[in-house]
Amino acid sequence: MTKGSTTTAPSGNGHGHDRSPSGQSSGVPPHGAEPGPAHPRASWVVRRLRLTSLRIRMIAVCSVVALAAAVSSSGIAYWLNRDAVLKRTQDTALADFRNQLDRTVTALPLEPSCQDLQLAANVVATTGLRYDVAMTSPSCTVASLRSHYTAADVPDALRRQVEQPCMHCTTSPGQYHLFWQRVNLGGVPYLIGGTKVLPSGPTAYMFKSLDDEQRDLDSLAWSLGIATLLALVGAALLAQAAAATVLKPVARLAEAARRLGEGNLDTRLDVTGQDELAELSRTFNHTAAALEAQVDELSAREHASRRFVADMSHELRTPLTAMTAVTDILEDEADMLDPMIEPAVRLVVSETRRLTELVENLMEVTRFDAGTAKVVLDEVDIADLITSTIDARAWLDAVELDAPRGLVARLDPRRIDVVLANLIGNALKHGGSPVRVRAREESDAHGDWLVVEVADGGPGIPDDVLPHVFDRFFKADASRRRSEGSGLGLSIAMENARIHGGAITAANAADGAGAVFTLRLPKNPPIKDGITQ
Amino acid sequence: MNRVSHLLLIEDDDAIRTGLELALTRQGHRVSVAASGEDGLKLFKEQRPDLIVLDVMLPGIDGFEVCRRIRRTDQLPIILLTARSDDIDVVVGLESGADDYVVKPVQPRVLDARIRAVLRRGERESSDSAAFGDLVIDRNAMTVTKRGAELQLTPTELRLLLELSRRPGQALSRQQLLRLVWEHDYLGDSRLVDACVQRLRAKVEDVPSAPTLIRTVRGVGYRLDAPA
Numbered sequence: 001m002t003k004g005s006t007t008t009a010p011s012g013n014g015h016g017h018d019r020s021p022s023g024q025s026s027g028v029p030p031h032g033a034e035p036g037p038a039h040p041r042a043s044w045v046v047r048r049l050r051l052t053s054l055r056i057r058m059i060a061v062c063s064v065v066a067l068a069a070a071v072s073s074s075g076i077a078y079w080l081n082r083d084a085v086l087k088r089t090q091d092t093a094l095a096d097f098r099n100q101l102d103r104t105v106t107a108l109p110l111e112p113s114c115q116d117l118q119l120a121a122n123v124v125a126t127t128g129l130r131y132d133v134a135m136t137s138p139s140c141t142v143a144s145l146r147s148h149y150t151a152a153d154v155p156d157a158l159r160r161q162v163e164q165p166c167m168h169c170t171t172s173p174g175q176y177h178l179f180w181q182r183v184n185l186g187g188v189p190y191l192i193g194g195t196k197v198l199p200s201g202p203t204a205y206m207f208k209s210l211d212d213e214q215r216d217l218d219s220l221a222w223s224l225g226i227a228t229l230l231a232l233v234g235a236a237l238l239a240q241a242a243a244a245t246v247l248k249p250v251a252r253l254a255e256a257a258r259r260l261g262e263g264n265l266d267t268r269l270d271v272t273g274q275d276e277l278a279e280l281s282r283t284f285n286h287t288a289a290a291l292e293a294q295v296d297e298l299s300a301r302e303h304a305s306r307r308f309v310a311d312m313s314h315e316l317r318t319p320l321t322a323m324t325a326v327t328d329i330l331e332d333e334a335d336m337l338d339p340m341i342e343p344a345v346r347l348v349v350s351e352t353r354r355l356t357e358l359v360e361n362l363m364e365v366t367r368f369d370a371g372t373a374k375v376v377l378d379e380v381d382i383a384d385l386i387t388s389t390i391d392a393r394a395w396l397d398a399v400e401l402d403a404p405r406g407l408v409a410r411l412d413p414r415r416i417d418v419v420l421a422n423l424i425g426n427a428l429k430h431g432g433s434p435v436r437v438r439a440r441e442e443s444d445a446h447g448d449w450l451v452v453e454v455a456d457g458g459p460g461i462p463d464d465v466l467p468h469v470f471d472r473f474f475k476a477d478a479s480r481r482r483s484e485g486s487g488l489g490l491s492i493a494m495e496n497a498r499i500h501g502g503a504i505t506a507a508n509a510a511d512g513a514g515a516v517f518t519l520r521l522p523k524n525p526p527i528k529d530g531i532t533q
Numbered sequence: 534m535n536r537v538s539h540l541l542l543i544e545d546d547d548a549i550r551t552g553l554e555l556a557l558t559r560q561g562h563r564v565s566v567a568a569s570g571e572d573g574l575k576l577f578k579e580q581r582p583d584l585i586v587l588d589v590m591l592p593g594i595d596g597f598e599v600c601r602r603i604r605r606t607d608q609l610p611i612i613l614l615t616a617r618s619d620d621i622d623v624v625v626g627l628e629s630g631a632d633d634y635v636v637k638p639v640q641p642r643v644l645d646a647r648i649r650a651v652l653r654r655g656e657r658e659s660s661d662s663a664a665f666g667d668l669v670i671d672r673n674a675m676t677v678t679k680r681g682a683e684l685q686l687t688p689t690e691l692r693l694l695l696e697l698s699r700r701p702g703q704a705l706s707r708q709q710l711l712r713l714v715w716e717h718d719y720l721g722d723s724r725l726v727d728a729c730v731q732r733l734r735a736k737v738e739d740v741p742s743a744p745t746l747i748r749t750v751r752g753v754g755y756r757l758d759a760p761a
Contacts, residue, residue, distance in 0.1 A: 317616060318546055321638035325552030328641045329559055356638050378707055378723040379752050413708065414722060 055247055059239040066235030067228070074224035081220060085213050090180065093129055093208040094193050098178055100124040101204055105197040114140035117202055121147075124204070131209070137202035149207045154192055155183055162194040162203055182210070189214050249277045253284060265292035310366040316359045323352045361488040365472070368495040375412045375499055377525065382407045382439050382450060389420045390437075398433035399424060407441055409450045409523045415496040416521070419504070422493040423454040423517045431456020431514050441523075448523040449502075455516045460508040469506045470494045501525045538652055539563045541582040543573035543599065544614065545591050549637075553586070556641035562648070570594035574602060584648060587631070588614045589622060597629045604630035608687040610651040614639070627728030632689040633715060634725075650716035655688035663698050665746055666760040668737055670698050679737060689714060690733045693726075697747065697757035706754040730755055 104120045112120070117135045125133040125144030132147035134154075143150045151159075158181045180193040189210040196203045252269060259267045267288055269281040327349045334345045367373040383403040390399045420437075427435040435456050442449045461469060468474045473487035490504075497504045502521035509516050540562045544550040550566050557564045565580055567573035570591045577585065585603065589596035600611055613626045613634040626634055632651050635644055655675070662671040667680045672695060677684045686694065696713045697705065705713070707723035715725060734741045748756045 314616065317637055319548060322546070322548035322552040324638040325549065325556045325641055328556055332559075359638075376722060376724055379754075380708065384708070 054250075055240070055243040058243040058246075059236050062235045062239030062242075063232055066231050070228035070231040074228055078217070078221055078224055082217050085217065086182075086210070089208075089210065089213050090191055093131060093191060093206070094178055094180060096129045097124070097131065097133075097193050097204075097206045097208075098195075100128045101195070101197060105201060105204065108201075112137065112202065114142060118142040121204075124206075128206070129208075132207040134205045134207070135202045147207070149185065149190075151203070151205055153185060153207070154194060154205050155181060157181070158192060158194055162196055162205075246277065249281065253277075253281060256284060256288075260288055260291070265295055306366060306369055309362060310370070313359050313362045313366060316355075317363075320352070320356050320359060324356055327352050358488075361492055364492050365488055365495075368492075368499070373495070373499055375415065375525075377410050378413055379408055380411055380413050380416075381405070382409055382452070385413055385416060386420060386437060386439060386452070389417050390424060392417075393421060393425070395424060395428065395435075398428055398435060400434050400436045402437065403439035403452075407439060407450065409521060410525060411450075411500055411521060412496075415499070419493040419496045419519060420452070420454075422489045423452075423504070423519065426490065427454050427456035427458075427515070427517070431458025433457075442520075446522075450521045450523055452519040452521075453516055454519070455509060456514040458514050460512065461506060461515045466506055466508075470504070497521065537561060537563050538584060538648070539565070539580065539582045540648065541565045541567065541573065541577055541580065541585045543567045543570065543585065543591065543596070544588040545569060546588075549588075553641070553644070557586075557645065557648075560641065560645040562645075570596070570599040573599055577603065582609070584610045584612065584652060586612050586614060586644070586648070589626060590616060597625055600626065600629040600631055604687075608685050608690075610654070610688050612644075612647055612651060623722070624724060624728065627725060628731070630687070630732065632687060632729075646716075651688065653716070654692035654714065663701075664759075665698065665701070665757065668746060670694060677737070684736050686733070686736060689729055690736070693729050693733060694737070694757075697755065701757050701759060704750040704753040704756040710754065726755070 101124060104123050108116055108120055114137075117137055117140060121133045121135045121142050121144040125131065125147065132149055133144040134147060134149060134151040135142050136151045141151050154162075158179060161179045178193055178195040180191060182189060182191050184190070185207075191208040191210055192205060193208070194203060194205040256267050256269050265288065268285050271278050271281045271285065330345050331349050334342050334349070337345060364373070383401075383405050386401055386403055390396055390401070424435055424437065435454060438453045438455070440451050442451050470490050470493075472491045494504050497519055500521050502519065502525075505518045505520075507516050507518070508514070540557060542550060542553055542557070542564055544553065544566070545568050547568075550568065554564050554566050565576055565582060567576045570593050573585070573587070587596045587599055591599070594602075596613060600613070603609070603611065610633075611631045613631045614637060615622050615626060615634050616637050623634055632654075633647050635647060662669060662673065664670075669678045671677070675691060677686055677691065677694060692714045693710065696710065707726040708721070710726045711717045711721040711723070714729075715721060730747060731741075734744050734747055737746055738744045745760045746757060748758055750756050
């Protein structure tokens, strides 16, 4: 057969080329929810989603890979098959048509009548391989019996090709040049072949239905489609399984890391296997162990140093008790002593008291640090408390008190006495009298508060000193290396306020007249009493 | 107080013992000293002092145990010398029967004031007696009887009962009681009151865990009621 130029009919519908990859969009993190410590549930959800999105990503990637593989292999298989099937059918039909024409048309007279043509067409159609035949000569146009189509149904392009003299076709006298085209006629694919029998002879067309082949190819496409779908489902399931095997250790790792972060330093993972995740788990365990060892060492060191301070203070207390016991005697006798000795005795007495105060404060600080400081709560009228504090220290003349009667709070009177004595003593020392003490009640969303303000008339606190006034051993005036206090007073006052669930703030008065320390205590502190009834 | 009171100081540390002995003697007391719990108990039986100042941390039997042993037979005032102010020590000490406590290092003046306050609690009053159910408080003889049997009360317990009985039906706050009974002129340790009330209940109530005489008034303090 001679190869013909063809304009291939628009046939064949593409299978799934443009199918969008599934599930991509749902892999995007859905909410902008920030994981926060205040919402453990929310952070759990976020973590869950993050894992889930990793799962979705794995499934999506596997599905895309499976889809691409299945579609490309099915596509190639389909097209190869289609080509082979069509080519075979086509070649057979065209060869047969040529043979039939050969045999029939050569028997026609030189100027065949329409009847002759009809006869020839019928013969070709009936003896050939189930195709319809149409013939045209300059005088008439015929179609074979029961033919659905005539020469009018032949596409113009094919017709022109057939009827033009073929310049480049090297035709030997006994041969016709046969052109063909596949077209869709009334929804059925047809192979149309056409040729001019001799330069002067009639033109013959054959219409070979490709319906059977189309059906075969359709069912092949269906099978391939179903196979692709199955491959896709299989891939998704495999990806899910793979994701589970990867994500379960990841989830365990995440859980372990969370617990480690919460301070459970003994958190460890069971390590099985030799894969990358096992390696990661092993690294996690090493890290946790190292961290635990380091924290243990640090806390042991800290504990030892605290222990040392506590023990030392305790040891200092015994000689101090003995010394304190006799200071009163020395003080009483000082007036009667030699004027050379008297100042020495007074120095010993006053320094013993200072040392005693320092040791007391150190002990108190170690109790706060060790968390062993206890609170003994009692219902106390704050006006009574402040009065007894200033009365016991003979400050009545130096303090202006503005406190309503009947303002009662639950607190540890001895601890708050220490706080007030510190604040008022501090104000007297740095601001001078009169010190104004104001007590009042306040309510906010967190409950009822007792507020005590201690204001002095001094120069106030420099701004660079303000943040440090509650620091231990911080002295506002660096040039005064020896101050009367232990340097622990305000820090102990702050700890005492904190242990009640309250706080102390330091500020300067708005009008620039002195410093103001504000003690805020909850009226009903959220702590347990030392002794219960 | 004119009469010279006789104190027994039990303290193991030589320096503290010497110092306190000097100071207390100077305050006008007669002081006997012992260096251990065992010696202290022996001296206590021989000399019958008016009051004991007792260190908690002692070699051998400790201060709590000494306190308990003395309380089995006697109701004389005991003041504990403790090294720690806010540990469980204080509670244990008070429950073992001490009347008051001071924290080391203590100023002799403070200790002396406490001693005198405790001793005053045992002083007689010229007053009548009062009955609360089957409990009779004789303020003149400073005795308390329950169904005719005399109760052994320490001076502090007796004073607490007297102060409560002076205001029957009226609630007294812990701080008020600390002022009245312990003569603390500042706001003191309310655990003293709680511990003393518990000991007192154990002696005067029929069922100490369900008191009918000394009632707790929530948020206020305590109240003595005549049973209905």
